[in-house]
Amino acid sequence: MPDTVAIRRATLDDLPQILERWSELIAHHQSVHPDLFVLAPHARGTYGAFLRTQMANRSSLVLVASLGVPLGTHGVRLIDGFLSGAFGQRAPHFVERDVGMIFDVAVRPEARGHGIGQQLVAEAERIFSKRGIKWLQADYAPSNDSAARFWQADGLKPLLVGGYRPVSKR
Ligand SMILES: CC(C)(COP(=O)(O)OP(=O)(O)OC[C@H]1O[C@@H](n2cnc3c(N)ncnc32)[C@H](O)[C@@H]1OP(=O)(O)O)[C@@H](O)C(=O)NCCC(=O)NCCS
Numbered sequence: 817m818p819d820t821v822a823i824r825r826a827t828l829d830d831l832p833q834i835l836e837r838w839s840e841l842i843a844h845h846q847s848v849h850p851d852l853f854v855l856a857p858h859a860r861g862t863y864g865a866f867l868r869t870q871m872a873n874r875s876s877l878v879l880v881a882s883l884g885v886p887l888g889t890h891g892v893r894l895i896d897g898f899l900s901g902a903f904g905q906r907a908p909h910f911v912e913r914d915v916g917m918i919f920d921v922a923v924r925p926e927a928r929g930h931g932i933g934q935q936l937v938a939e940a941e942r943i944f945s946k947r948g949i950k951w952l953q954a955d956y957a958p959s960n961d962s963a964a965r966f967w968q969a970d971g972l973k974p975l976l977v978g979g980y981r982p983v984s985k986r
Contacts, residue, residue, distance in 0.1 A: 825880075833894070836924075839860075844922075845957075849957065879898060881895070881899075883896045883930055896927035896932055897921070897932040898936070900920045901916060903949065915952070917954070919954075921933050921937065921954075933966055934966075
């Protein structure tokens with residue numbers, strides 16, 4: 817039987833726990849790419865402010881998930897995972913412009929492998945779909961093995977590939 821995962825929109829009370837999940841996400845990125853994921857001293861505050869803005873914005877979504885327990889309206893339970901995203905638009909010269917964007921999905925290391933990530937994406941998809949969105953968009957680093965496998969299992973197909981390299985002195 818699949819694990820029970822309770823999902824709801826985040827409230828301000830959830831912020832400290834979401835920031836814990838975000839710290840774990842960043843730690844994971846740092847383990848894959850130590851150079852490009854070093855945090856500025858103000859990072860936690862800056863990301864917290866970004867989340868607050870997202871929670872107040874109707875064109876954004878921040879979802880929280882908890883394994884095996886019903887979530888109350890406020891964030892008193894252990895939050896095992898979160899997802900942030902937004903309704904987005906591609907360039908005006910495309911016919912297919914509206915997309916549901918997923919910025920971050922992170923699950924507490926001890927709670928991974930129970931379908932939380934998958935169900936967070938399914939809930940975001942349900943919300944996007946209710947607003948007529950037909951396409952989901954997310955970025956991941958191919959070198960981030962768990963993220964690459966997660967998104968491949970989800971059915972996401974890479975469209976554009978970007979990259980970084982140091983600028984050489986010429
Ligand atoms: C990627 C992440 C969000 C997945 O969350 P999760 O709750 O563990 O994922 P799920 O249990 O919903 O997995 C769904 C499917 O994805 C695939 N998958 C997920 N993690 C995997 C892994 N480590 N290895 C192989 N496949 C994996 C599987 O096919 C899985 O289905 P299955 O268990 O039926 O085989 C989680 O590993 C995480 O927080 N990683 C660190 C942060 C990160 O990299 N986030 C993504 C940034 S874009």
